[in-house]
Amino acid sequence: MNTYTCKCNNTLHFENSQCVSCLREVGWCPECQGIRALEPIDGTSYTCLNCNTQLRKCTNYAVHQVCNRCVHDEGEHTHEFCDYCKFNDVIPDISNPKNKERWYLIEVAKRRLLYNLDILKLPYGTAAEGFELPLSFDFKEDIVVSDPSGSGTIEEKVYTGHADGKITINIAEADPVEREKLRVDFGEPHRTLIGHFRHEIAHYYWQLLVLGKCEDSFKQVFGDHENPSYTDAMNSYYQNGPKPNWQTDYISAYATMHPWEDFAETFGAYLDMVAVLDTAEHVALTINEPIENSGNELLNMLQRYELLGIKINEMNRTMGLLDLVPEVFTAGVVRKMQFIHWLVKKSSMLLRMPAQQTVGA
Ligand SMILES: [Zn+2]
Ligand SMILES: [Zn+2]
Ligand SMILES: [Zn+2]
Numbered sequence: 001m002n003t004y005t006c007k008c009n010n011t012l013h014f015e016n017s018q019c020v021s022c023l024r025e026v027g028w029c030p031e032c033q034g035i036r037a038l039e040p041i042d043g044t045s046y047t048c049l050n051c052n053t054q055l056r057k058c059t060n061y062a063v064h065q066v067c068n069r070c071v072h073d074e075g076e077h078t079h080e081f082c083d084y085c086k087f088n089d090v091i092p093d094i095s096n097p098k099n100k101e102r103w104y105l106i107e108v109a110k111r112r113l114l115y116n117l118d119i120l121k122l123p124y125g126t127a128a129e130g131f132e133l134p135l136s137f138d139f140k141e142d143i144v145v146s147d148p149s150g151s152g153t154i155e156e157k158v159y160t161g162h163a164d165g166k167i168t169i170n171i172a173e174a175d176p177v178e179r180e181k182l183r184v185d186f187g188e189p190h191r192t193l194i195g196h197f198r199h200e201i202a203h204y205y206w207q208l209l210v211l212g213k214c215e216d217s218f219k220q221v222f223g224d225h226e227n228p229s230y231t232d233a234m235n236s237y238y239q240n241g242p243k244p245n246w247q248t249d250y251i252s253a254y255a256t257m258h259p260w261e262d263f264a265e266t267f268g269a270y271l272d273m274v275a276v277l278d279t280a281e282h283v284a285l286t287i288n289e290p291i292e293n294s295g296n297e298l299l300n301m302l303q304r305y306e307l308l309g310i311k312i313n314e315m316n317r318t319m320g321l322l323d324l325v326p327e328v329f330t331a332g333v334v335r336k337m338q339f340i341h342w343l344v345k346k347s348s349m350l351l352r353m354p355a356q357q358t359v360g361a
């Protein structure tokens, strides 16, 4: 993640909606692609003080203050939502003020996710754009409704997950107390909103990039996803726990449940690595140690990630915080990461191809 500079020279961060120094409003400019100071023109329009483009705030910014992105001002044809909010199908019930705060935290994590996908040039799109597997988000809470028999109340539980392009997040995950309790209950080294998004988007990419396209290669690396079935695998996991000595071949205990979860956990770790290396580069956190394996791009990235991880883990331990990089990348895990790296490169190359063909024609 990059940091940006205000008109007043103060540093701006990806989450900012106001400069803490000059108090100007700031937001993401879709034209010059960064967090920029905004000069108000009237009640609805602004000028980007970096590129002079006329902008309006995304409705989720202007009305709800949970977004900080702008759209091009096109008068009455101006898009209501920004390039990232247009994927929201269901938003939390904000008549409850607690949900507003949760929604804000969810949007912060969602923007980081989509930025991550953009730097990797991974494809995603909406139904309105005719995208092959439309992506959408539902942010919902468990609801307690009256039991029709009148014997009390039943709870409608919302499960965080992915189905056919739709990512559902139970907004209780935005509550740090609830989330930490679940993290300890499940014995996880991390449990974060951005982690949930990175895991669920992996299921999306399995459906978009692997299903019916390279399932045989997938099976060779992650195992047969059709046998046992997902339901049988899940029941067995919750009855018997993770496979013994899972650390040899899996990134996490949960990854042992089924090849789909193995893919999602490994893909999530890959996105963690890409995001950490991107931020390290932008904030000039450098590695002095020589990097081996420079001929292999993934091994090179992993080595930089591990060296950085050792240092930052030590810093975190100094403050009594959780490790930034808790994973161990064994040969078995690296083999799976190689598959994901290949898949990401392949899909971003496919993305660039039509543009090159147009130039040739
Ligand atoms: Zn400023
Ligand atoms: Zn601009
Ligand atoms: Zn927005």
Ligand SMILES: [Zn+2]
Pocket (backbone or CB within 6 Å): 199, 203, 260, 261, 264
């Ligand atoms: Zn999953």
